[in-house]
Amino acid sequence: MDKDRLKRLLEDLSRGHVSVEMAMGELKDLPFEDLGFACVDHHRGLRKGLSEVIFGEGKEADDIAAIMGSMIKRKERILVTRLSREKADIVLSRYPESAYHRRARILTLDTHPVEITGKGPIVVISAGTSDIPVAEEAALTAEFMGNRVKTIYDVGVAGIHRLLAHRDDLNTASVVIVVAGMEGALPSVVGGLTDKPVIAVPTSVGYGASFGGISALLGMLNSCASGVTVVNIDNGFGAGYAASIINRR
Numbered sequence: 001m002d003k004d005r006l007k008r009l010l011e012d013l014s015r016g017h018v019s020v021e022m023a024m025g026e027l028k029d030l031p032f033e034d035l036g037f038a039c040v041d042h043h044r045g046l047r048k049g050l051s052e053v054i055f056g057e058g059k060e061a062d063d064i065a066a067i068m069g070s071m072i073k074r075k076e077r078i079l080v081t082r083l084s085r086e087k088a089d090i091v092l093s094r095y096p097e098s099a100y101h102r103r104a105r106i107l108t109l110d111t112h113p114v115e116i117t118g119k120g121p122i123v124v125i126s127a128g129t130s131d132i133p134v135a136e137e138a139a140l141t142a143e144f145m146g147n148r149v150k151t152i153y154d155v156g157v158a159g160i161h162r163l164l165a166h167r168d169d170l171n172t173a174s175v176v177i178v179v180a181g182m183e184g185a186l187p188s189v190v191g192g193l194t195d196k197p198v199i200a201v202p203t204s205v206g207y208g209a210s211f212g213g214i215s216a217l218l219g220m221l222n223s224c225a226s227g228v229t230v231v232n233i234d235n236g237f238g239a240g241y242a243a244s245i246i247n248r249r
Contacts, residue, residue, distance in 0.1 A: 141240025181205025191225025
């Protein structure tokens with residue numbers, strides 16, 4: 001349940017459009033519903049402005065579908081991250097109205113249209129094409145949370161002129177997410193070109209000495225550009241979520 005739905009329920013109750021019993025039925029599973037294997041946090045939309053997000057990795061497809069069913073009954077919008085194609089096929093057979101985004105490994109189900117609440121565009125940049133899956137996770141998360149998103153892919157430091165061709169997008173952005181593997185240099189470059197908040201996302205892309213993204217992570221944490229913050233390795237979801245919170249202020 002989110003703030004708008006609770007407000008409508010209370011207004012309907014005050015006008016006599018719904019009974020006290022009906023309102024209590026709507027609220028009976030707040031703050032959470034115990035499914036035995038999961039406690040679904042139906043209060044999260046009220047606290048955070050977004051319903052609980054389902055982390056698909058490590059969960060059984062049947063469990064994911066059951067959690068979704070609990071949320072659908074309450075008209076909550078659904079975002080499932082890190083969902084494999086095989087699990088997605090099972091979930092889609094149960095809820096064909098869902099959409100699976102293969103590259104980002106995200107499944108979404110919109111019970112109602114999203115309202116654009118972001119104050120400006122969020123620009124998502126990837127250094128290379130190998131970084132696009134993580135960038136797509138960030139972009140789809142930000143879009144799901146009510147933001148306009150512009151993506152700019154494959155503009156890494158090996159050919160910096162490609163990035164400079166998008167200076168206008170950097171100037172008009174509210175927040176910039178920069179996704180890079182290898183040595184993770186691109187966020188520092190972007191941070192030196194814009195006065196907007198920059199969220200850096202290290203990826204596990206790279207050769208042996210990248211240590212699965214550790215090199216990129218350390219490089220971003222040591223950025224000499226001001227205004228660059230860093231999320232965990234491959235955490236496109238976290239970057240999209242943080243960018244959305246910044247963009248609402």
